[in-house]
Amino acid sequence: MNTKALYAACLFAALNICTLSARAESNVPAQTYTYGTHLDVQKVLSLSEDAEPICGVVNAHMTYLDSAGHKQALDYRKLSDNCNDGN
Template identity: 90%
Template structure:
């Protein structure tokens, strides 16, 4: 019975450590894109944009991994996805 409690406590501690490191990594400060900004993008993790029902310029956010494997975030402006069906 004691060994089960010890195993459970160790597992709980290990899961907490993993969760804390994941939370620390997800709070990466976002860089704002300007013309000429050098981007080192190895893999895009997520893309999102402000919701807008019409075609126009919106704020967008990209989370990505750089060539060293570090998580980075970028804020930028783009045409809304709603513009794709208009000429």
């Protein structure tokens, strides 16, 4: 086997290992927020909420990285983005 083929095989193997670990982390079970829950948020990856056309309290979801670089998920309740900032 020549060196180019060997390098290509090693690169292919490394990419497959990275893909498998990324898939394993994408299915992180979500923690439900309660008052007093310790949050270790280093970087927020995504925020989403239920699509409700009214102003009120809705379910929301945050995906983030903690200080160790592990992907985490959090479910919580919040005031809808459809509400005005004023009264």
